[in-house]
Amino acid sequence: MHEEASELSTRISRIVFGRIIFIAGMLLMSTTAADAKLAIVIHGGAGTITRSSMTDEKEAAIRATLKSSVQAGYQALLGGASSTDAVTAAINVMEDSPLFNAGKGAVFNADGKNEMDASIMEGAGLNAGAVASVSHIKNPIDLALKVMTESEHVMLMGDGAEEFARQHGFEMMDPAYFHTDFRWQQLQRIKAKETAHQQPSTDDQHDQWFSTVGAVALDRHGNLSAGTSTGGTSNKRWGRVGDSPIIGAGTYANNNSCAVSATGHGEFFIRYVVAYNICNRVELGTPLAEAADTVVNNILVKAEGEGGVIAMDAAGNIATPFNSEGMYRASIDTDGNMKISIYREEGEPEAALMGNVEH
Ligand code: ASP
Numbered sequence: 001m002h003e004e005a006s007e008l009s010t011r012i013s014r015i016v017f018g019r020i021i022f023i024a025g026m027l028l029m030s031t032t033a034a035d036a037k038l039a040i041v042i043h044g045g046a047g048t049i050t051r052s053s054m055t056d057e058k059e060a061a062i063r064a065t066l067k068s069s070v071q072a073g074y075q076a077l078l079g080g081a082s083s084t085d086a087v088t089a090a091i092n093v094m095e096d097s098p099l100f101n102a103g104k105g106a107v108f109n110a111d112g113k114n115e116m117d118a119s120i121m122e123g124a125g126l127n128a129g130a131v132a133s134v135s136h137i138k139n140p141i142d143l144a145l146k147v148m149t150e151s152e153h154v155m156l157m158g159d160g161a162e163e164f165a166r167q168h169g170f171e172m173m174d175p176a177y178f179h180t181d182f183r184w185q186q187l188q189r190i191k192a193k194e195t196a197h198q199q200p201s202t203d204d205q206h207d208q209w210f211s212t213v214g215a216v217a218l219d220r221h222g223n224l225s226a227g228t229s230t231g232g233t234s235n236k237r238w239g240r241v242g243d244s245p246i247i248g249a250g251t252y253a254n255n256n257s258c259a260v261s262a263t264g265h266g267e268f269f270i271r272y273v274v275a276y277n278i279c280n281r282v283e284l285g286t287p288l289a290e291a292a293d294t295v296v297n298n299i300l301v302k303a304e305g306e307g308g309v310i311a312m313d314a315a316g317n318i319a320t321p322f323n324s325e326g327m328y329r330a331s332i333d334t335d336g337n338m339k340i341s342i343y344r345e346e347g348e349p350e351a352a353l354m355g356n357v358e359h
Contacts, residue, residue, distance in 0.1 A: 036220035038077040039316040041331040042070050042090050044100050045211035046263045046308040049326030049342055059342065062099055062328060066340050069093035070330040073217055074338075083217040083225035083259075084122050084145065091118075091141045091229050094213035098180045100328075101211035103139055105180045106231025108187040109240075114178040116231050117245035118144040119155075123224035123253035123314075130155040130245040136172040137165055141229045144245070146170075155245060183234070190235045211328070212244055214261025216253070216312045218334075224314060226251045226259035226275070233266065242266025248276035255314055257283035260292075264300075264307010264324065272299055278311055288312070292319040 044066055073090030077083070095103025106114040118140035119130035129148025132155065137143050143165050147156050156164050166172065212230035219225075228251045230244040243250035243266035250266065252275035253259035260275035269275075274295055281291035292311045300307065301323050308322025316334035320327065320341075330340040 037218060037222075037316040037334040038074070038220060039312060039318065039332060039334045040070055040073040040077060040086055040090060040215060040217040041310040041312055041318050041320065042066065042073065042094070042213070042215040042329065043261060043263055043308070043310045043320070044069075044094055044213050044328030046306070046322045046324040046327035047210040048324065049328070051343060054342075058099075062342065063340050065094060065097045065099055066328060066330040067338075069213075069215075070332055070338065070340070073215055074332045077217060077219055080220065082122075082221070083219040083223050084120065084227075086217040086219065087120065087215040087225045087227040088141055088145055090215040090217070091213055091227050092139050095139050095141065095229055098182075099211070100213050101183075101231045102213040102229040104178055105183060105211075106178050107183050107234040107236075109232070110191075110235050110237040112184075112187065114175065114231055115236070115239075116140045116178075116229070117241055118227070118229040119245040119247060119251040120144045120148060120227040121225065121247055121251050121253040121259075122148075123226075123255040123259055124221075126254060128154050128247045128251075130247060130251075131161045132157040132241045132245045133239060134158070134161050134165070135175060135178075136162055137170060138173050138177070139229075141227050143170060144227070144229075154247065157241075158239075178231075183231075186234050194235070212263040214244075214251070214263060214310060216259035216261055216310055218259075218312055218314070218316050222255065222314060224253045224255055224259040224312060226253040226261045228261045228263075230263075243269035243274070246270055248273050250275060252276045252279050254279050254283070258288055258291075258311050258313045260309050260311045262307060262309045263327065264322075265305050268300060268303055268305025269307065272303065272305065274300070274309065278309065282313060288317045289319040289321075293321045296321040297323050 069090045073086040076086040076089045094100045098105035115133040117132045121128040129144045131143045214228040216226045228244040249270045250262045257279040278291045306324050308327040311319045326343045332338045
């Protein structure tokens with residue numbers, strides 16, 4: 001009788017204990033999901049973007065696309081997607097728009113061809129994928145992701161990258177898909193000046209590195225990712241590749257520090273290893289905003305390297321410094337606040353390269 005009672009009480013306490021563990025687990029899961037910090041920042045390129053050079057119509061179209069892009073990424077995060085998938089979703093929107101220098105609307109090289117570059121990196125395990133000089137891929141960021149997930153390599157280029165794409169079922173686009181009149185005219189202008197042995201004007205030079213796209217995001221598991229996609233620079237030749245597909249230069253992510261996507265004059269971003277340079281400073285203890293500002297508004301300015309970055313740390317802090325006149329950018333922060341900006345805002349430091357900064 002006594003034994004039966006004690007067996008019963010053991011069973012009851014097991015059941016009660018099991019329930020407590022179950023409820024505690026559920027509570028923990030729900031607080032983790034509710035407390036999860038989600039955030040995303042995107043850019044659509046940096047350059048000479050002034051109010052006087054912009055029509056109301058174009059500005060509205062750009063703002064609308066930036067909004068769709070940042071919302072696509074954020075919706076993915078809300079739905080439980082990884083930061084990598086959110087970055088890809090956001091970049092796809094801008095690659096599909098003719099307004100940006102990535103995917104449809106990419107600039108032309110000196111041979112009148114579109115050669116696109118892209119890269120993606122995950123802060124959790126430092127996995128990365130990149131493609132350079134592809135001409136038939138609708139969404140180069142998707143191919144960069146495929147290189148990361150389905151190959152043992154980090155970067156594939158040219159025909160090899162496209163063969164890899166074919167083997168993985170990517171649709172091969174006709175070059176006409178990427179053509180936009182705006183970019184074609186831009187190339188003709190630069191070429192005419194070249195033939196006349198005229199120096200390209202400041203506007204032409206700035207036109208050359210303009211409207212590359214990128215995104216950085218933080219997901220509910222605390223993982224950071226970064227991605228960048230571009231047509232490179234107008235009139236580029238000899239197989240020129242810029243910073244965008246180069247891990248550490250145009251793109252970098254590490255959960256221990258930050259995620260960065262860059263835009264600007266790629267040669268400088270490669271030399272100063274901009275994306276890694278910022279994350280390395282953060283890992284060594286510098287706050288994100290200070291690290292990003294030092295590299296963009298001090299180191300790059302001294303070198304005369306024009307451009308900007310979007311950056312996010314593991315707490316979801318955001319920094320978007322640029323030393324050009326403007327940078328297309330949008331963000332949704334950890335409180336769910338959305339911001340879409342093109343020009344420099346009040347309180348932001350003056351455009352260092354455009355002002356009277358001593359070099
Ligand atoms: N950084 C890109 C490149 O040099 C251009 C850009 O950001 O617009 O290829």
